[in-house]
Amino acid sequence: MENQNPFDWKYSPSLNELLQDVVELQQLPANLASLLKELPVEGLKYTYRDGGWTIGQIVHHLADSCMNNFIRTKLALVEDNPTIKPWDQDDWAAELDYTFSIESSYTTLIGLIQRWSLLLLEIMKRPELLLKTFHHPETKEDIPLNTFIHFNAWHVKRHIAHIKQAIDNQI
Numbered sequence: 001m002e003n004q005n006p007f008d009w010k011y012s013p014s015l016n017e018l019l020q021d022v023v024e025l026q027q028l029p030a031n032l033a034s035l036l037k038e039l040p041v042e043g044l045k046y047t048y049r050d051g052g053w054t055i056g057q058i059v060h061h062l063a064d065s066c067m068n069n070f071i072r073t074k075l076a077l078v079e080d081n082p083t084i085k086p087w088d089q090d091d092w093a094a095e096l097d098y099t100f101s102i103e104s105s106y107t108t109l110i111g112l113i114q115r116w117s118l119l120l121l122e123i124m125k126r127p128e129l130l131l132k133t134f135h136h137p138e139t140k141e142d143i144p145l146n147t148f149i150h151f152n153a154w155h156v157k158r159h160i161a162h163i164k165q166a167i168d169n170q171i
Contacts, residue, residue, distance in 0.1 A: 013150040021153035026117045029110045048165040060098045063105035070116045076134040083135045
């Protein structure tokens with residue numbers, strides 16, 4: 001069953017929760033590998049619901065999302081409340097590269113997650129950095145890094161659940 005719970009952007013997670021969030025991000029490549037190791041190639045076309053993304057699109061989306069969110073993290077660290085560039089994930093999912101093999105996106109995730117999670121762990125050693133923000137022009141909200149880290153773990157868990165659901169729907 002797809003998780004319909006929206007993310008609470010007003011929630012301020014504890015350091016303990018943030019540590020668990022980073023662990024969740026670090027486990028993404030291994031979780032994907034575990035889910036996909038027995039999946040036949042045609043299984044990448046499975047969807048978790050009618051009209052939903054395929055498993056292949058989800059893997060590509062996770063790579064794109066983590067790339068964008070790593071950049072957003074860096075921008076918040078080096079600039080004073082920068083305005084980030086929104087991206088339409090559905091438009092991205094409709095592009096040609098989402099039909100490619102997932103291997104390059106998976107490989108990208110391995111290195112990117114390692115680098116990003118190490119950065120997040122360093123940020124957590126300096127709690128004042130967790131309060132640095134970026135501005136989202138669509139929501140007109142300033143998003144602090146602590147909430148953003150928590151969002152990213154929620155986002156990863158949600159898409160892992162989508163992949164599990166897509167596989168379970170075929171059994």
